[in-house]
Amino acid sequence: xxxxxxxxxxxxxxxxxxxxxxxxxMLGPSLTYLRERAQVSKGEIGALFVAQAIGYLSGSLLxxxxxxxxxxxxxxxxxxxxLVGAVALIPQFTSVAALAVPFALIGVVVGIADVGCNxxxxxxxxxxxxxxxxxxxxxxxxIGALASPLVVDRSLALSHGLSLFAVVLCGYTAVIAVxxxxxxxxxxxxxxxxxxxxxxxxxVRVLTVISVFFFLYVGVEFGFSGWLKxxxxxxxxxxxxxxxxxxxxxxxSFTVGRLLAVMLAARIRSGTMLAGSCTLTVGLLAVMxxxxxxxxxxxxxxxxxxxAIAPQFATMIAxxxxxxxLSGRSTSWFVxxxxxxxxxxxxxxxxxxxxxxxxxxxxxxxxAAIITAAWLLVVRRELTVATR
Numbered sequence: 001x002x003x004x005x006x007x008x009x010x011x012x013x014x015x016x017x018x019x020x021x022x023x024x025x026m027l028g029p030s031l032t033y034l035r036e037r038a039q040v041s042k043g044e045i046g047a048l049f050v051a052q053a054i055g056y057l058s059g060s061l062l063x064x065x066x067x068x069x070x071x072x073x074x075x076x077x078x079x080x081x082x083l084v085g086a087v088a089l090i091p092q093f094t095s096v097a098a099l100a101v102p103f104a105l106i107g108v109v110v111g112i113a114d115v116g117c118n119x120x121x122x123x124x125x126x127x128x129x130x131x132x133x134x135x136x137x138x139x140x141x142x143i144g145a146l147a148s149p150l151v152v153d154r155s156l157a158l159s160h161g162l163s164l165f166a167v168v169l170c171g172y173t174a175v176i177a178v179x180x181x182x183x184x185x186x187x188x189x190x191x192x193x194x195x196x197x198x199x200x201x202x203x204v205r206v207l208t209v210i211s212v213f214f215f216l217y218v219g220v221e222f223g224f225s226g227w228l229k230x231x232x233x234x235x236x237x238x239x240x241x242x243x244x245x246x247x248x249x250x251x252x253s254f255t256v257g258r259l260l261a262v263m264l265a266a267r268i269r270s271g272t273m274l275a276g277s278c279t280l281t282v283g284l285l286a287v288m289x290x291x292x293x294x295x296x297x298x299x300x301x302x303x304x305x306x307x308a309i310a311p312q313f314a315t316m317i318a319x320x321x322x323x324x325x326l327s328g329r330s331t332s333w334f335v336x337x338x339x340x341x342x343x344x345x346x347x348x349x350x351x352x353x354x355x356x357x358x359x360x361x362x363x364x365x366x367x368a369a370i371i372t373a374a375w376l377l378v379v380r381r382e383l384t385v386a387t388r
Contacts, residue, residue: 010124010133012180013117014140016076019173020110020117021144022151023083026165027052027103028226029149029247032233033156038096042230046350049226051100053343055107056114060339063112064332067119073180076116080177082109084170091163111339118317119331135262138314142255149229149247202324202386209382210320211337216372217312218338219345220281224305224365225250226346227353234358235293246299250306257310270319271380273311278373280308285366292359313338316379323383 027034027048035045059079066075086105093099121133155164228250232243239245264273284305291297317334320326345368352360 010121012176012183013121013124013137015176016080016113016117016180017137017140018144018147019080019083019169019176020113021141021146022148022169022172023087023106023110023144024052024141025145025148025225025251026152026162026169029152029229029244030156030162030165031226031230033162034099037094038099040096041354043350043354044096046347047096048099048103049222049346049350050343051104052107053339053346055104056111056342057107057336057339059108059111060115060332060335061111063115064119064328064330066112067116067328067331072116072120073183076113076120077177077180079109079112079116080173080180083113084173084177087166087169087173091161091166107339111335114338115328115332115335118335119326119328122317122321122326122331132262132265134314134318135258135265135311138310139255139258139262142251142258142310145225146248146251146255149244149251153244202330206324206382206386207330207333209379210316211333213316213372213375213379214313214334214337215341215344216368216375217309217316218341220365220368220372221309221313222342223345223349223361223368224309225254227349227361228302230353231358231361232298234353235295235298237298238295246302249299250302253303253306254310257307258314260307261311261315265315265318270315270322273315274319274376277308277311277315278369278376281305281312282366282369282373284308285362285369288362289366319379320383323386 031045031048034048035042038045063075063079083106086102086109089102089105090099093102117137118134121137124133151165151168152162155162155166155168158164225247229243229247232246237243237246261273284301287297288301288305291301317326317331320330320334324330345364349361349364352364
Protein backbone atom coordinates (compact mmCIF):
# COMPACT_ATOMS: atom_id res chain seq x y z
CA UNK A 1 0.00 0.00 0.00
CA UNK A 2 2.80 2.44 0.89
CA UNK A 3 4.67 1.83 -2.33
CA UNK A 4 1.55 2.63 -4.34
CA UNK A 5 1.40 6.01 -2.66
CA UNK A 6 5.06 6.88 -3.09
CA UNK A 7 5.12 8.64 -6.48
CA UNK A 8 2.29 11.01 -5.50
CA UNK A 9 3.55 11.55 -1.96
CA UNK A 10 6.96 12.58 -3.33
CA UNK A 11 5.33 15.40 -5.29
CA UNK A 12 3.47 16.50 -2.17
CA UNK A 13 6.76 17.07 -0.33
CA UNK A 14 8.06 19.09 -3.27
CA UNK A 15 4.93 21.26 -3.20
CA UNK A 16 5.37 21.85 0.53
CA UNK A 17 8.89 23.13 -0.08
CA UNK A 18 7.57 25.80 -2.45
CA UNK A 19 5.60 27.19 0.50
CA UNK A 20 8.69 26.97 2.71
CA UNK A 21 10.74 28.85 0.11
CA UNK A 22 8.10 31.55 -0.24
CA UNK A 23 7.75 32.10 3.49
CA UNK A 24 11.43 31.97 4.53
CA UNK A 25 12.53 34.26 1.69
CA MET A 26 9.92 36.99 2.05
CA LEU A 27 11.76 38.91 4.79
CA GLY A 28 14.71 40.03 2.62
CA PRO A 29 12.72 41.69 -0.21
CA SER A 30 10.18 43.18 2.22
CA LEU A 31 12.78 44.46 4.69
CA THR A 32 12.93 48.05 3.40
CA TYR A 33 9.13 48.33 3.43
CA LEU A 34 8.89 46.92 6.96
CA ARG A 35 11.71 49.17 8.20
CA GLU A 36 10.09 52.31 6.79
CA ARG A 37 6.70 51.27 8.13
CA ALA A 38 8.12 50.68 11.61
CA GLN A 39 10.41 53.75 11.33
CA VAL A 40 13.49 51.97 12.67
CA SER A 41 17.13 51.52 11.62
CA LYS A 42 18.59 48.65 9.61
CA GLY A 43 20.08 47.17 12.76
CA GLU A 44 16.73 47.29 14.58
CA ILE A 45 14.74 45.71 11.76
CA GLY A 46 17.33 42.92 11.77
CA ALA A 47 15.61 41.74 14.97
CA LEU A 48 13.01 40.12 12.69
CA PHE A 49 15.72 37.77 11.39
CA VAL A 50 16.43 36.84 15.00
CA ALA A 51 12.74 36.24 15.82
CA GLN A 52 12.23 34.05 12.76
CA ALA A 53 15.45 32.12 13.39
CA ILE A 54 14.63 31.48 17.07
CA GLY A 55 11.23 30.17 16.03
CA TYR A 56 12.79 28.00 13.33
CA LEU A 57 15.31 26.61 15.79
CA SER A 58 12.58 25.83 18.33
CA GLY A 59 10.32 24.13 15.79
CA SER A 60 13.09 21.99 14.37
CA LEU A 61 14.34 20.91 17.81
CA LEU A 62 10.88 19.90 19.00
CA UNK A 63 9.69 18.05 15.91
CA UNK A 64 12.19 15.26 15.21
CA UNK A 65 10.79 12.68 17.61
CA UNK A 66 7.22 13.47 16.50
CA UNK A 67 8.04 12.15 13.03
CA UNK A 68 9.89 9.13 14.47
CA UNK A 69 6.64 8.17 16.24
CA UNK A 70 4.87 7.80 12.89
CA UNK A 71 2.86 11.05 13.03
CA UNK A 72 4.40 12.27 9.76
CA UNK A 73 1.61 13.77 7.67
CA UNK A 74 -0.50 14.89 10.60
CA UNK A 75 2.42 16.88 12.02
CA UNK A 76 3.26 18.27 8.59
CA UNK A 77 -0.31 19.38 7.85
CA UNK A 78 -0.63 20.99 11.29
CA UNK A 79 2.54 22.98 10.62
CA UNK A 80 1.18 24.14 7.26
CA UNK A 81 -2.10 25.32 8.76
CA UNK A 82 -0.02 27.15 11.38
CA LEU A 83 1.89 28.86 8.57
CA VAL A 84 -1.39 30.12 7.13
CA GLY A 85 -2.29 31.76 10.44
CA ALA A 86 1.16 33.28 10.99
CA VAL A 87 1.43 34.84 7.52
CA ALA A 88 -2.10 36.26 7.80
CA LEU A 89 -0.99 38.26 10.86
CA ILE A 90 1.90 40.13 9.18
CA PRO A 91 -0.15 42.87 7.41
CA GLN A 92 -1.91 43.64 10.71
CA PHE A 93 1.19 44.88 12.58
CA THR A 94 3.52 47.87 12.23
CA SER A 95 5.99 47.86 15.14
CA VAL A 96 9.07 45.64 15.21
CA ALA A 97 7.97 44.10 18.51
CA ALA A 98 4.56 43.15 17.10
CA LEU A 99 5.98 41.91 13.78
CA ALA A 100 8.39 39.67 15.67
CA VAL A 101 5.43 37.52 16.76
CA PRO A 102 4.23 36.33 13.30
CA PHE A 103 7.81 35.98 12.05
CA ALA A 104 8.69 33.84 15.08
CA LEU A 105 5.59 31.71 14.43
CA ILE A 106 6.60 31.34 10.78
CA GLY A 107 9.97 30.12 12.01
CA VAL A 108 8.39 27.53 14.33
CA VAL A 109 6.04 25.97 11.78
CA VAL A 110 8.55 26.09 8.93
CA GLY A 111 11.10 24.38 11.18
CA ILE A 112 8.61 21.59 11.82
CA ALA A 113 7.78 21.28 8.12
CA ASP A 114 11.44 21.41 7.09
CA VAL A 115 12.43 18.57 9.41
CA GLY A 116 9.38 16.62 8.29
CA CYS A 117 9.92 16.89 4.55
CA ASN A 118 13.65 16.10 4.69
CA UNK A 119 13.00 13.08 6.91
CA UNK A 120 9.97 11.81 5.02
CA UNK A 121 11.78 12.08 1.69
CA UNK A 122 14.56 9.81 2.96
CA UNK A 123 12.01 7.24 4.20
CA UNK A 124 9.89 7.64 1.07
CA UNK A 125 12.81 6.87 -1.27
CA UNK A 126 14.25 4.07 0.86
CA UNK A 127 15.90 1.43 -1.28
CA UNK A 128 16.16 3.62 -4.39
CA UNK A 129 18.56 6.29 -3.11
CA UNK A 130 17.52 9.70 -1.86
CA UNK A 131 20.15 12.03 -3.31
CA UNK A 132 18.16 13.03 -6.40
CA UNK A 133 14.88 13.47 -4.53
CA UNK A 134 16.59 15.50 -1.79
CA UNK A 135 18.10 17.79 -4.40
CA UNK A 136 14.70 18.03 -6.10
CA UNK A 137 13.13 18.91 -2.76
CA UNK A 138 15.52 21.80 -2.27
CA UNK A 139 15.12 22.79 -5.92
CA UNK A 140 11.47 23.43 -5.12
CA UNK A 141 12.54 25.55 -2.15
CA UNK A 142 14.49 27.58 -4.71
CA ILE A 143 11.37 27.92 -6.85
CA GLY A 144 9.45 29.30 -3.88
CA ALA A 145 12.34 31.57 -2.93
CA LEU A 146 12.58 32.78 -6.54
CA ALA A 147 8.88 33.64 -6.60
CA SER A 148 9.00 35.38 -3.22
CA PRO A 149 10.64 38.72 -4.20
CA LEU A 150 8.43 38.93 -7.29
CA VAL A 151 5.23 38.34 -5.32
CA VAL A 152 6.39 40.76 -2.58
CA ASP A 153 7.16 43.42 -5.20
CA ARG A 154 3.74 43.02 -6.87
CA SER A 155 2.05 43.01 -3.47
CA LEU A 156 3.73 46.29 -2.50
CA ALA A 157 2.82 47.82 -5.86
CA LEU A 158 -0.81 46.65 -6.03
CA SER A 159 -1.90 46.53 -2.38
CA HIS A 160 0.62 49.04 -0.96
CA GLY A 161 1.64 46.42 1.59
CA LEU A 162 1.97 42.68 2.09
CA SER A 163 -1.75 41.83 1.97
CA LEU A 164 -1.63 40.36 -1.54
CA PHE A 165 1.45 38.31 -0.65
CA ALA A 166 -0.37 36.95 2.41
CA VAL A 167 -3.43 35.98 0.34
CA VAL A 168 -1.31 34.13 -2.25
CA LEU A 169 0.82 32.25 0.28
CA CYS A 170 -2.05 31.42 2.64
CA GLY A 171 -4.27 30.12 -0.16
CA TYR A 172 -1.55 27.93 -1.63
CA THR A 173 -0.44 26.58 1.77
CA ALA A 174 -3.97 25.73 2.89
CA VAL A 175 -4.57 23.67 -0.27
CA ILE A 176 -1.27 21.80 0.18
CA ALA A 177 -2.10 21.07 3.83
CA VAL A 178 -5.33 19.38 2.79
CA UNK A 179 -3.51 17.35 0.11
CA UNK A 180 -0.94 16.21 2.70
CA UNK A 181 -3.71 14.82 4.90
CA UNK A 182 -5.06 12.82 1.96
CA UNK A 183 -1.87 10.74 1.66
CA UNK A 184 -0.39 8.04 3.82
CA UNK A 185 2.96 8.89 5.43
CA UNK A 186 5.97 6.57 5.06
CA UNK A 187 6.96 4.76 8.26
CA UNK A 188 10.33 5.39 9.98
CA UNK A 189 11.87 2.01 9.07
CA UNK A 190 10.47 -0.67 6.83
CA UNK A 191 9.90 -4.06 8.45
CA UNK A 192 12.88 -6.33 7.74
CA UNK A 193 14.95 -3.34 6.56
CA UNK A 194 16.06 -1.83 9.85
CA UNK A 195 19.48 -0.16 9.62
CA UNK A 196 22.45 -1.90 11.19
CA UNK A 197 23.40 1.37 12.86
CA UNK A 198 20.23 3.14 13.87
CA UNK A 199 20.00 6.91 14.03
CA UNK A 200 19.54 6.73 17.78
CA UNK A 201 22.97 5.10 17.98
CA UNK A 202 24.64 7.81 15.93
CA UNK A 203 27.11 9.54 18.27
CA VAL A 204 26.18 13.02 19.39
CA ARG A 205 29.64 14.16 18.29
CA VAL A 206 28.91 13.16 14.68
CA LEU A 207 25.51 14.87 14.68
CA THR A 208 27.07 18.00 16.20
CA VAL A 209 29.83 18.20 13.59
CA ILE A 210 27.35 17.90 10.72
CA SER A 211 25.00 20.40 12.37
CA VAL A 212 27.83 22.96 12.55
CA PHE A 213 28.18 22.69 8.76
CA PHE A 214 24.48 23.51 8.35
CA PHE A 215 24.89 26.39 10.81
CA LEU A 216 27.68 27.87 8.70
CA TYR A 217 26.11 27.17 5.31
CA VAL A 218 22.72 28.67 6.15
CA GLY A 219 24.47 31.67 7.68
CA VAL A 220 26.11 32.22 4.30
CA GLU A 221 22.90 31.68 2.32
CA PHE A 222 20.61 33.79 4.51
CA GLY A 223 23.25 36.41 5.27
CA PHE A 224 23.74 36.96 1.54
CA SER A 225 20.19 36.61 0.25
CA GLY A 226 18.53 38.33 3.21
CA TRP A 227 20.60 41.52 2.97
CA LEU A 228 21.26 41.50 -0.79
CA LYS A 229 18.53 43.96 -1.69
CA UNK A 230 19.53 46.30 1.15
CA UNK A 231 23.18 46.03 0.04
CA UNK A 232 22.21 46.92 -3.54
CA UNK A 233 20.28 49.95 -2.28
CA UNK A 234 23.22 51.00 -0.13
CA UNK A 235 25.71 50.99 -3.04
CA UNK A 236 23.11 52.73 -5.26
CA UNK A 237 23.08 50.00 -7.88
CA UNK A 238 22.03 51.74 -11.13
CA UNK A 239 18.38 51.31 -12.08
CA UNK A 240 15.17 52.06 -10.18
CA UNK A 241 14.25 48.38 -9.87
CA UNK A 242 17.82 47.07 -9.78
CA UNK A 243 17.83 45.93 -6.10
CA UNK A 244 14.68 43.83 -6.61
CA UNK A 245 15.95 42.47 -9.93
CA UNK A 246 19.31 41.60 -8.36
CA UNK A 247 17.55 39.69 -5.59
CA UNK A 248 15.46 37.89 -8.20
CA UNK A 249 18.55 37.11 -10.28
CA UNK A 250 20.15 35.47 -7.26
CA UNK A 251 17.17 33.19 -6.72
CA UNK A 252 16.97 32.35 -10.44
CA SER A 253 20.58 31.19 -10.43
CA PHE A 254 20.04 29.45 -7.09
CA THR A 255 17.12 27.52 -8.58
CA VAL A 256 19.06 26.65 -11.73
CA GLY A 257 21.93 25.44 -9.54
CA ARG A 258 19.65 23.06 -7.68
CA LEU A 259 18.11 21.84 -10.94
CA LEU A 260 21.59 21.05 -12.21
CA ALA A 261 22.39 19.30 -8.92
CA VAL A 262 19.37 17.02 -9.46
CA MET A 263 20.69 16.04 -12.89
CA LEU A 264 24.28 15.56 -11.70
CA ALA A 265 23.46 13.67 -8.50
CA ALA A 266 23.64 10.30 -10.24
CA ARG A 267 26.98 11.13 -11.89
CA ILE A 268 28.97 13.04 -9.27
CA ARG A 269 29.61 11.80 -5.75
CA SER A 270 28.02 13.95 -3.07
CA GLY A 271 31.36 14.58 -1.36
CA THR A 272 32.89 15.85 -4.60
CA MET A 273 29.91 18.10 -5.29
CA LEU A 274 30.14 19.59 -1.80
CA ALA A 275 33.85 20.32 -2.10
CA GLY A 276 33.45 21.99 -5.49
CA SER A 277 30.45 24.03 -4.36
CA CYS A 278 32.19 25.34 -1.22
CA THR A 279 35.40 26.22 -3.06
CA LEU A 280 33.57 28.05 -5.85
CA THR A 281 31.51 30.04 -3.33
CA VAL A 282 34.64 31.25 -1.54
CA GLY A 283 36.28 32.30 -4.80
CA LEU A 284 33.25 34.24 -6.03
CA LEU A 285 32.78 36.07 -2.74
CA ALA A 286 36.46 37.03 -2.81
CA VAL A 287 35.89 38.63 -6.22
CA MET A 288 32.82 40.48 -4.90
CA UNK A 289 34.78 41.86 -1.94
CA UNK A 290 37.64 43.04 -4.15
CA UNK A 291 35.21 44.58 -6.67
CA UNK A 292 33.93 46.81 -3.83
CA UNK A 293 30.49 47.63 -5.20
CA UNK A 294 31.30 47.83 -8.91
CA UNK A 295 27.89 47.35 -10.55
CA UNK A 296 29.03 44.95 -13.28
CA UNK A 297 30.83 42.66 -10.87
CA UNK A 298 27.98 42.81 -8.36
CA UNK A 299 25.63 41.41 -11.00
CA UNK A 300 28.08 38.77 -12.23
CA UNK A 301 29.13 37.50 -8.82
CA UNK A 302 25.60 37.54 -7.41
CA UNK A 303 24.33 35.29 -10.19
CA UNK A 304 27.28 32.92 -9.89
CA UNK A 305 27.12 32.80 -6.08
CA UNK A 306 23.50 31.69 -6.25
CA UNK A 307 24.54 28.93 -8.63
CA ALA A 308 27.52 27.90 -6.46
CA ILE A 309 25.85 27.59 -3.06
CA ALA A 310 22.64 25.97 -4.30
CA PRO A 311 23.54 22.26 -3.92
CA GLN A 312 25.08 22.39 -0.45
CA PHE A 313 22.12 21.82 1.89
CA ALA A 314 20.53 18.84 0.16
CA THR A 315 23.86 17.33 -0.83
CA MET A 316 25.11 17.41 2.77
CA ILE A 317 21.98 15.53 3.92
CA ALA A 318 22.55 12.97 1.17
CA UNK A 319 26.26 12.75 2.09
CA UNK A 320 25.39 12.16 5.74
CA UNK A 321 22.83 9.50 4.77
CA UNK A 322 25.55 7.59 2.93
CA UNK A 323 27.37 7.16 6.25
CA UNK A 324 24.70 7.14 8.99
CA UNK A 325 21.03 6.14 9.15
CA LEU A 326 18.82 9.24 9.25
CA SER A 327 15.71 9.61 11.39
CA GLY A 328 13.57 12.51 12.51
CA ARG A 329 15.92 12.95 15.45
CA SER A 330 19.07 13.30 13.35
CA THR A 331 17.36 15.52 10.76
CA SER A 332 16.13 17.67 13.64
CA TRP A 333 19.74 18.21 14.69
CA PHE A 334 20.70 19.31 11.19
CA VAL A 335 17.75 21.64 10.68
CA UNK A 336 18.30 23.11 14.16
CA UNK A 337 21.87 23.91 13.20
CA UNK A 338 20.54 25.58 10.07
CA UNK A 339 18.06 27.56 12.17
CA UNK A 340 20.78 28.84 14.45
CA UNK A 341 22.83 29.82 11.41
CA UNK A 342 19.93 31.82 9.98
CA UNK A 343 19.87 33.73 13.27
CA UNK A 344 23.50 34.63 13.86
CA UNK A 345 25.05 35.90 10.61
CA UNK A 346 22.05 37.89 9.28
CA UNK A 347 21.78 39.66 12.65
CA UNK A 348 25.52 40.38 12.75
CA UNK A 349 25.40 41.78 9.21
CA UNK A 350 22.58 44.12 10.19
CA UNK A 351 24.69 45.57 12.99
CA UNK A 352 27.71 45.86 10.67
CA UNK A 353 25.68 47.67 8.02
CA UNK A 354 24.69 50.28 10.60
CA UNK A 355 28.28 50.76 11.75
CA UNK A 356 30.44 50.18 8.65
CA UNK A 357 28.24 50.67 5.60
CA UNK A 358 27.18 48.41 2.75
CA UNK A 359 30.59 46.91 2.04
CA UNK A 360 30.32 44.95 5.31
CA UNK A 361 27.85 42.45 3.82
CA UNK A 362 30.02 40.67 1.21
CA UNK A 363 33.04 40.74 3.54
CA UNK A 364 31.13 39.07 6.41
CA UNK A 365 29.67 36.42 4.10
CA UNK A 366 33.11 35.80 2.55
CA UNK A 367 34.64 35.05 5.96
CA ALA A 368 31.74 32.72 6.80
CA ALA A 369 32.15 30.90 3.47
CA ILE A 370 35.86 30.28 4.17
CA ILE A 371 35.00 28.76 7.55
CA THR A 372 32.27 26.62 5.91
CA ALA A 373 34.69 25.21 3.35
CA ALA A 374 37.24 24.44 6.06
CA TRP A 375 34.60 22.76 8.24
CA LEU A 376 33.66 20.42 5.39
CA LEU A 377 37.03 18.75 5.92
CA VAL A 378 36.11 18.16 9.57
CA VAL A 379 32.78 16.61 8.53
CA ARG A 380 34.47 14.29 6.03
CA ARG A 381 36.98 13.10 8.63
CA GLU A 382 34.28 12.54 11.25
CA LEU A 383 32.01 10.55 8.93
CA THR A 384 34.93 8.46 7.74
CA VAL A 385 35.81 7.56 11.32
CA ALA A 386 32.14 6.88 12.19
CA THR A 387 31.74 4.29 9.44
CA ARG A 388 34.93 2.29 10.10
